[in-house]
Amino acid sequence: MEMDVKSLAIGIDTVWVLLCAALVFFMEAGFAFLEAGFIRAKNSLNIVMKVFMDCTAGMLSYFAIGFALMYGLDKAGFFGTSGFFLKGDFSHLGLDIPVYAYWIFQAAFAVAVASIVSGAVAERMKFAPYIIYTAVVCAIIYPIAGHWIWSSDGWLYQLGMMDFAGSTAVHAVGGWSALAAVLVLGPRLGKYNSDGSVNVLPAHNMHLAALGAFILWFGWFGFNPGSALSGLDGNIARIAVTTNLAAAAGGTMGTLFTMFRYGKPDPSMAINGALAGLVAITAGTAFVSPVSAVIIGGIAGVLVVLAVPFFDRLKADDPVGAIAVHGVCGSFGTLAVGIFAEEGGLLYGGGLQLLGVQALGLLAVSIWAFSMSYLVFYLIKKTVGIRVSADEEMEGLDMVEHGIPAYGGQNVNSLSTPDFGGTSPSGQKIAI
Template sequence: MDAIQQLTSGLDTIWVVLTAAMILLMEGGFALLEAGFVRQKNAVSIIMKVFVDIAFGALIFYFVGFGLMYGRDAGGFIGTSGFFMGGDLTHIQLSISHETYWLFQCAFVIAVISIVSGAVAERVNFRAYILYTIAMTSLIYPIAGHWVWAVNGWLGKLGMVDFAGSAVIHALGGFSALAAATIIGPRIGKFSANGSANIVPPSNLPLASVGAFILWFGWFGFNSGSTLSATNSSIGHIAVTTMLAAAAGSATCILFTMMRYRKADPPMVINGALAGLVGITAGCAFVSDVAAILIGAICGIAMVYATELLEARGIDDPVGAFPVHGVSGSIGTLAVGLCAQPNAIKEGTAGLLYGGGFELLGVQALGLAIIGIWGFVLTWGALKVINRITPLRVSRDEEMVGLDVGIHGVPAYSQEEGFIDIGQLKGGK
């Protein structure tokens, strides 16, 4: 390797490690966002699930997930090498090491499971959540990711494009979250006997806002880092489209909720920014600045309607995981087929609005449908199996007292000075 190659490899390694760290910091954003959206008595349970995401997600992806996702291909459907980062990985030809590549992809898989976490907040059994995390990071996400991102993945070979994961990460996580929220059922008291939804006030919107800002920051690593190269000339454009889409999503929600509810709705505004970020993730390198603004705005409005639709159907999603990730991820995936600029993806390819015909849009729609169905069905099946091993949902008493005390034996905030009977909190008789 000559001096130029060594320098390039070194710069790319630094870039990928730093952006992987930015993505990992998003877990702090998820923790604060979800803890702020749920009630005070369930804040610790949110933090504990985030630690499960990181700890179990990283280990299982190292043991199994990376091999299934990026290992040597078997018919375009599954990887067969790379378990424990061993075996044949020579087909992965990058300027960075395989370990560096694993680190970046590990940050992605942790984000996927965190999407589902919010949808089952305040009522999921902690043991069941650990088992589901293992299922998602070892099987559900890696196989879907292989289809699109592996060297010979069958959806990728058909021409599906998903630069940083609107479909592979967000739509998959969103539809998995929808299945989880449906199968576990709503929180006690969320819906009245006549089916009308009751408002469950968030415990700390400033905390949720800080979480959203951290996610917004980390998203620059999420999208720009997916170049896997510090010298890629598109990094600046990717960062700009990311910023514009997020701003458009949030601004649209401010104006839209002012018209619809006569007040700017803070949770909707927070989720509007995230919806714009999710929507631009697939096409951030391929669409124009104006298209990014339109994508963000559409995702913001669609998120509001999707949130209302879920409540009308009796589905309880405390943080809006499906509206933000499932709906916006779907819009962003299809937007590539509509708005990809000529030759931005490859020579001779363009979105429908640029005269590229329906081919790319059709492939995007096919891939989106398959990934969404895969996430929903596999999550449904996994949770049914897990429920036979350990109850999927906490008891009524545990839910009423709160998961912090009922499951973890400690409150998030001390309300008064004095001592706590640890034996009682931890289930002593």
Template sequence: MDLSTLASGLDTIWVVLTAAMILLMEGGFALLEAGFVRQKNAVSIIMKVFVDIAFGALVFFFIGFAFMHGKDISGLIGTSGFMLGGDLSHIDLTISHDTFWLFQCAFVIAVISIVSGAVAERINFHAYILYTIAMTGLIYPIAGHWVWSTGGWLGKLGMIDFAGSAVIHALGGFAALAAALFIGPRIGKFADNGTPNIVPPSNLPLASVGAFILWFGWFGFNSGSTLSATNATIGHIAVTTMLSAAAGGATCILFTMFRYRKADPPMVINGSLAGLVGITAGCAFVSDIVAILIGAVCGIAMVFATEFLESKRIDDPVGAFAVHGVSGSIGTLAIGLFAKPELTAGYGQGYSGLFYGGGWSLLGVQTLGLITVSVWGFGLTWLAFKLIKKIVPVRVSRDEELVGLDVGIHGVPAYSQDDDFIELTKLKNSRG
């Protein structure tokens, strides 16, 4: 066995294992969101996660991968690779196209899971399936093509997004914002005068376990994006990932103690996730100290973003926009400020951030890319729901929402209690 064959085998094992770590994050999303919502809607969260995985993988296999990584047309969209067939010779890696598809599939499933939380407790299950098809087959793949594919126009301009602060998190976060705006707040979330009512989470220990699983999976998310087991930067990527997440959590603990006089558990959970989101774009390209700074800024910004949404009567039950949209934006722009030329040079780029003598060029490209991807995610999501509304209702009925989606839509409670079945019987009787 020659060295190239051995390296290819090691790279394949590495990418498959990190893809599996990213897929395990779906368990984290499930637990996090089920813990944040009310008990009567826990099963609906789990069912949406299964939609993310099942429909997301199939749609990405049939069309999404081709649009994202297929042979390019004018930097806008791919045209080969449907069902992993056709000309994919431009994808020059040490791993097979099958292996590369698996890793990319894990990413697309994560994107749709971001939107899931923003519409929790009130979206029609049929509408969610249709939106999942739109996101995994069209919205995300085209944005990803612009930045990550061979020939994508934003990539050609020099945009850097190592593991997806923009392509995954900003896009998913702004799509979540559009979805939350389109579907409207939950019944009773806001008083008539606009004051937000507290909707207590059903199980914060469950949510925290979900966050820990996401934190674990993020090492696959970021380090796996090297696509190589022998890449010397894997250790540095893991360290910046850890430090940014820790800084996001620590900052939220201290900041909420100062602001609310008590450390706020949901904010602390989301603060750690905000740090992870923020470092995703630059995990390979910034120093350890900068990673801590990014995490800290993202943690504080997440708190303010959460409060801002509530002041505008926008209901985002799990903080999808505050965590992913805001922190993804900060992380994307941070590269334009803090990218170290010796670190980017390892990936054949050699770009420098503003504070490392690179001038305004990289920051300008990062800003353009962020705005483009965010507007695309928001606009196409709004359009998708407008079209879906012509086919099926986007929101569940009032009775179904009050009873809970578990019983009202799926016909089974998360926890077997006699009261749940009494409510189910009442709902069935009311339907005749």
């Protein structure tokens, strides 16, 4: 009877993890729609193809190398050394579910990191070099950071860093990798003027972007509760609640803050505000109260509105706000654990110890992700080349890279020449 009960528990947990893995993988559709909607029509098919390559080339590289570096037998707390191609003994993980179920859940996280970067490099990066990067980030950059935080032998895990579902391991890695990418790649044509002013290159389909955001929000119910790895864990309901409240608070504050600052609610900031709340709560979703989740999400919703123009001042051209959403708010969410965690948080009598560990872990992972991504993009730039020509950028990557437009009957030429004829809510010129 005892074995029967145990087998039933394993079965329930396995089904739970597989279901959550499917939800997390479905977030790739959210990334594709969000990013396609936020950029111009002439490049929208190309960005969908880049996200698709995250799910293909990225998935294969994580299978061959990434999972082993992340969860193989530990070497000095820095990386794994066994389990390449998902072969060998994984008993050291102490899993209560089959390793295959664990792998597919983790693989969905890996490709999400790559998809964060895809939005930031939209509209001017060549397709083939992007495949190289997505393979590298899923094989090496993300897995080694993940080993530090989530492997029981990882050096940050041993220090006591708390990152339940990946504000640091997934989102800060993706966000700061995206910053490195855009600095090497350079801004889109027409984005910045010689006097330093910024032109808005407008989204071609905000309905599509909103649909992508809703899919991402939906998928987060697999991303965060699924990280408990058990359908029998009573905390998964609380995790779902804190996840949802943070998203709601982020979207609310993104809307209200743009109304206060610009006089009109900015739909793009309402969308990114909700995503910012989701990113920020991901580290502490299992450790904070619902009220704290609202506070964390609300702060993130304001931070993303402030961060987008900040990076524009640095001429770090990010068409979808990935750096602000994932880099800035993932970093904030990591630190928020040290403040709001009910066990060990600063506001709950825990002092500064946890906050210090969180800050150290965030700094180490951010430096790793930024420096390695910068190196990879720089090497690609100096070898095979990374950016399309000016003429190709004007024509649009859909036709240049794939030979077909995203929409039947699309007039490519009409979308190619900048026409500064409007303004955004913030008073910036709009380039079509």
